[in-house]
Amino acid sequence: MKPSPFQYHVPLTVDDAVTILNNVAPDDGHILAGGQSLVPTMAYRMANPAHLVDINRVAGVDSVGVDNGHLSIGCLVRHAAFETPVIDGPIGDLLPKVCHHIAHYPIRRRGTFCGSLAHADPASEWCLVATTLNAIIELRSVRGTRMVAADDFFEGMMSTARAENEMLVSVRLPLMKETERFGFFEFSRRAGDFGLTMVLAVYELAGGSIVNPRIGLGGVEDRPSRNAAAEQILAGSAPSDAVFVAAAEAASASVEPMEDIHAPASYRRHLVKAGVLSALRQTVQ
Amino acid sequence: MAKFDPDVSVIGQSVARLEDPPLVRGQGRFAADVSFPGQLHMRIVRSSMPHGRIVSIDTTATLQMPGVVAVWTVADIADIPPIGFRDTRVEQLEPYRQPVLADGVVRYVGEPVAAVFADDAYRAEDAADAVIVEFEEWPSIMTADVTAEFSPGHSTEAMVVKQGYGDIEAAFGAAYAVVELDLSVGRHSGVPLETRGAIARHDAVNDIIELHGAAKVPHRNREQLARMLDRPLSSIHLFEGHVGGGFGVRGELYPEDVLVCLASLRLGQPVKWIEDRREHLIATNHSRQQRHRIKAAVDRGGQILGLDDVFFHDQGAYVRTHGARVLEMVSGMLPGPYRIPAYRIAGHYRLTNKTPCATYRSPGRYEGTFVRERMMDAVASRLGLDRVEVRRRNLISQSEMPYERDLQALGDDVIYDSGDYAGLLDRALDRIGWPALLRQVEQRRHNGELVGLGLSMFVEKSGLGPKDGVFISVDPQGDIEVVTGGASLGQGFETVIAQICAGTLGCDYRRIRVIHGQTNRIANGIGAHATRATVMTGSATQVAAWKLRDRALDAAAELLQADRADLTIADGEVRHKNQRLSPCVALGDISAWISAHPSGTDAPGGLNAEGWFHTEHMNYPYGVHIALVKVDPSTFAVKVERYLIAYDVGRAVNPMMVEGQLVGGLAQGLGGALFEEFLYDDRGEPLSVTFADYLIPTLHEIPAVEVLLTEDAPSPKNPLGIKGAGEGGVNGAGAAIASAIDDAIQCSGAVTALPVTPARLMVLMAAAPKNPAAKDRSLSVADH
Numbered sequence A: 001m002k003p004s005p006f007q008y009h010v011p012l013t014v015d016d017a018v019t020i021l022n023n024v025a026p027d028d029g030h031i032l033a034g035g036q037s038l039v040p041t042m043a044y045r046m047a048n049p050a051h052l053v054d055i056n057r058v059a060g061v062d063s064v065g066v067d068n069g070h071l072s073i074g075c076l077v078r079h080a081a082f083e084t085p086v087i088d089g090p091i092g093d094l095l096p097k098v099c100h101h102i103a104h105y106p107i108r109r110r111g112t113f114c115g116s117l118a119h120a121d122p123a124s125e126w127c128l129v130a131t132t133l134n135a136i137i138e139l140r141s142v143r144g145t146r147m148v149a150a151d152d153f154f155e156g157m158m159s160t161a162r163a164e165n166e167m168l169v170s171v172r173l174p175l176m177k178e179t180e181r182f183g184f185f186e187f188s189r190r191a192g193d194f195g196l197t198m199v200l201a202v203y204e205l206a207g208g209s210i211v212n213p214r215i216g217l218g219g220v221e222d223r224p225s226r227n228a229a230a231e232q233i234l235a236g237s238a239p240s241d242a243v244f245v246a247a248a249e250a251a252s253a254s255v256e257p258m259e260d261i262h263a264p265a266s267y268r269r270h271l272v273k274a275g276v277l278s279a280l281r282q283t284v285q
Numbered sequence B: 001m002a003k004f005d006p007d008v009s010v011i012g013q014s015v016a017r018l019e020d021p022p023l024v025r026g027q028g029r030f031a032a033d034v035s036f037p038g039q040l041h042m043r044i045v046r047s048s049m050p051h052g053r054i055v056s057i058d059t060t061a062t063l064q065m066p067g068v069v070a071v072w073t074v075a076d077i078a079d080i081p082p083i084g085f086r087d088t089r090v091e092q093l094e095p096y097r098q099p100v101l102a103d104g105v106v107r108y109v110g111e112p113v114a115a116v117f118a119d120d121a122y123r124a125e126d127a128a129d130a131v132i133v134e135f136e137e138w139p140s141i142m143t144a145d146v147t148a149e150f151s152p153g154h155s156t157e158a159m160v161v162k163q164g165y166g167d168i169e170a171a172f173g174a175a176y177a178v179v180e181l182d183l184s185v186g187r188h189s190g191v192p193l194e195t196r197g198a199i200a201r202h203d204a205v206n207d208i209i210e211l212h213g214a215a216k217v218p219h220r221n222r223e224q225l226a227r228m229l230d231r232p233l234s235s236i237h238l239f240e241g242h243v244g245g246g247f248g249v250r251g252e253l254y255p256e257d258v259l260v261c262l263a264s265l266r267l268g269q270p271v272k273w274i275e276d277r278r279e280h281l282i283a284t285n286h287s288r289q290q291r292h293r294i295k296a297a298v299d300r301g302g303q304i305l306g307l308d309d310v311f312f313h314d315q316g317a318y319v320r321t322h323g324a325r326v327l328e329m330v331s332g333m334l335p336g337p338y339r340i341p342a343y344r345i346a347g348h349y350r351l352t353n354k355t356p357c358a359t360y361r362s363p364g365r366y367e368g369t370f371v372r373e374r375m376m377d378a379v380a381s382r383l384g385l386d387r388v389e390v391r392r393r394n395l396i397s398q399s400e401m402p403y404e405r406d407l408q409a410l411g412d413d414v415i416y417d418s419g420d421y422a423g424l425l426d427r428a429l430d431r432i433g434w435p436a437l438l439r440q441v442e443q444r445r446h447n448g449e450l451v452g453l454g455l456s457m458f459v460e461k462s463g464l465g466p467k468d469g470v471f472i473s474v475d476p477q478g479d480i481e482v483v484t485g486g487a488s489l490g491q492g493f494e495t496v497i498a499q500i501c502a503g504t505l506g507c508d509y510r511r512i513r514v515i516h517g518q519t520n521r522i523a524n525g526i527g528a529h530a531t532r533a534t535v536m537t538g539s540a541t542q543v544a545a546w547k548l549r550d551r552a553l554d555a556a557a558e559l560l561q562a563d564r565a566d567l568t569i570a571d572g573e574v575r576h577k578n579q580r581l582s583p584c585v586a587l588g589d590i591s592a593w594i595s596a597h598p599s600g601t602d603a604p605g606g607l608n609a610e611g612w613f614h615t616e617h618m619n620y621p622y623g624v625h626i627a628l629v630k631v632d633p634s635t636f637a638v639k640v641e642r643y644l645i646a647y648d649v650g651r652a653v654n655p656m657m658v659e660g661q662l663v664g665g666l667a668q669g670l671g672g673a674l675f676e677e678f679l680y681d682d683r684g685e686p687l688s689v690t691f692a693d694y695l696i697p698t699l700h701e702i703p704a705v706e707v708l709l710t711e712d713a714p715s716p717k718n719p720l721g722i723k724g725a726g727e728g729g730v731n732g733a734g735a736a737i738a739s740a741i742d743d744a745i746q747c748s749g750a751v752t753a754l755p756v757t758p759a760r761l762m763v764l765m766a767a768a769p770k771n772p773a774a775k776d777r778s779l780s781v782a783d784h
């Protein structure tokens, strides 16, 4: 449980970080953010990076701001920044609710929102939030900046559209309207464990009907995803338990769940049903 | 916490632990805190193959790496025998002993194949990664349901442990009903916060090997090491520092302990090894995994006429230091508090390609209680009787004590020394408010909740003999040293011994220094295992303290020119019993005076005494566990809402610490019931190698445990009446929680295997017949 040897770099600006990353990435160089995923994998020698680019001293990337209808989250913003609402309105309420399910407080004090996205664990809460809310991810390299939609960003189990020389500089979450409602479900074996299934349900209520429903599932398949089957049933319907049950069943029938020692596929499939239903019921409570 | 009250005997008071000040100030000295100048670090190369032949081990690259001093394989230690059995010689098991380094064949993932020694722990790990081992894979055996060849001429069934008494055939012939169950307990174990560690150095001046990081049984391990290294006993010493949890697994003799000792001698430098967590989860003893096929013959009223059990013990790859002890304890203790006129048990001891198993807190009893208490519930259900009533009808009564069964456990005849089992059951039901609780549960169930109550009863054992001795001495300043051969795994050994010494002698327990786990201070000791330390070392301490008290009074009578009968000892001084103002003399002054005026009968060195305690038989504490659980119908998660442990400890030296033992034990028992399990894939690859996979319950999962500590049945086997407290919190937990889950899902007998994970409970509930709440539970209740 001692990592193998690596070279350690400490840039102070985003430009320096990107330049160093560009130099070392081909030689198995990686960014070190909160270290809450990377360091354990190094201790287990499942990751043996030759270079670490520690961004913890980079200036100007540790704040949350509102920018053009989006909540903009810099790459050194820790999970713990969202323990309480960072802004009024539904998204301000949603983030703490989700945040409390991420690991334990000491881990939340170090781990970063953007690090979670870069790491792309299928059971990451922030990856689910990013996917469900259509986040935009800002990637910077020596060649410039590009913006990638969350839907295009997550490509599979711990794999993303980020090129190895790109740094995730920020993520932008669209602000939610006052008329938008949400519900969040997560089940893990113990408090603080990665969820075996997570569901984030969001929709707008217009004239008594559900508009723009988004049912995001996390921890079920190899990446977070929206569930079209459930969304189809919800769109245009009035919220009711019967509709919620139908959506939950549709979601459950449409997934291809992963298996691991904590949950066979059949159990995850069941949790999807229970989770979608629970998340939807919260929207009317 | 009670404050120390000098006017009341300190024995029985919940005084603060002597151990805590250094621990809470960060002055602890755990294995990893021990370092010696010039030390090397050892890293073990472990088998990645569950079962196979070692074709080659290539160390060329490793030897070239910076800082590497040596790499050993079995060829380098060919003179060292496999690790033997600690207490018993069982010839039949010898072919199954574990070699210190794999000898041509590997039998589990994690088995030590080579040892790398380097000047730095990081370099040692880098170098170990560079050792190339080529294996020829053999099919692996991953279940104890089958047998195969272990080695030429030896089956994987190493032995069958059989016990029994009474006419079992007649019992079944006369039965009104026969109840049969097929029950399993999962593979889990003690997972202390502190992993193992061993630091050895060779003192060339005196030719003594010192092994630091010892725990549990330092004296016994010293004897074993001397035999294995073929050295005189006096040339090896073991030293115990702080131990961050033992639970049975820590402190046994493992390959790494032997390797550091040998390396310190042969490489001429101190050698340090600290186990990492992944290693711990695959290298340190596992436990518990068994499958029982049990039958009970019962009469119409629910009396058990006979119990017939065949069980299969999944030992893993080798037989370790305990030999067949877990099986012996299962077979000797399974009948528990019930009368059971006829009994037959056969335990099949079978090897598989997993980490070897041995004892873990309440070994054999956690398993046996689960099996027996599942049976009691099944009998009640079969006959349509109340669960409590069926138990009550079978309990051994107080008037039958001492109760001898024709059974053995730990090589000792099982004779229950004292106990009022029905009395404790009544007190437990009363404390939890059983009738009201039943009504509450009924009401909540009516409202759609899946809640249930479960209970279990058990008999524990403690105070394994045969003997233990201590040496007490008073220094001129009046501080008292108690040198023991006991060991401390963090359980409060020092405090308990100090309380017994202080209470017997008449002094402040805080002026007592308790020495343990240092083989160079005392020649004998059996350490801390089998819930024996307080009973055995505590009783020996009392004997020595009595002697010391006598000597002090004799000397003081002379010094004070008083009648000895008028004198007493209080607060570390000998005084007149009645006249408060008359002259008195401090114990320290008496000690100094004796040193200066030795008489023929005094041991040298002042006021001191040696005391021994002998016992022929163990004693038997007992308990009742009651659990209230709730099953979440949408996730199948089980939440333990309330938990009561009722336990008769005979006499509690420090009730606070007894409660701590019970509550801590429950955390582990609950882990084994709901969370903890070492899983493997079909090929033999371990799947539970991190704390993300092997789930230990945390504060969030453990309820506030209620403890009813009683002293109704002191042990007649020792003067204080003490019985042990170490294992009563874990013993009945699997059984009580299983019983409560059955009740919650209204399906008696549903739980046949531990741990009950949500995924398994989903399957159980889907299969459960005609339960009214069973429609589609996932849709029936809102949550979160």
Ligand SMILES: Cc1cc2nc3c(=O)[nH]c(=O)nc-3n(C[C@H](O)[C@H](O)[C@H](O)COP(=O)(O)OP(=O)(O)OC[C@H]3O[C@@H](n4cnc5c(N)ncnc54)[C@H](O)[C@@H]3O)c2cc1C
Residues within 6 Å of the ligand: A030, A031, A032, A033, A034, A035, A036, A037, A038, A039, A040, A075, A101, A102, A103, A104, A107, A110, A111, A112, A113, A114, A115, A116, A118, A119, A121, A123, A124, A125, A126, A166, A167, A168, A169, A192, A193, A194, A195
């Ligand atoms: C016990 C435990 C429990 C946990 N439970 C949960 C949980 O329930 N839910 C959950 O979501 N997470 C959980 N985590 C993980 C935790 O949230 C991590 O903080 C998170 O996954 C990664 O963020 P980090 O800042 O620590 O990233 P690091 O560990 O530093 O990095 C992770 C990966 O992302 C890359 N990376 C990081 N930042 C950037 C960047 N700005 N640009 C490009 N690449 C980058 C790194 O190179 C590395 O490959 C848990 C962790 C632990 C130790």
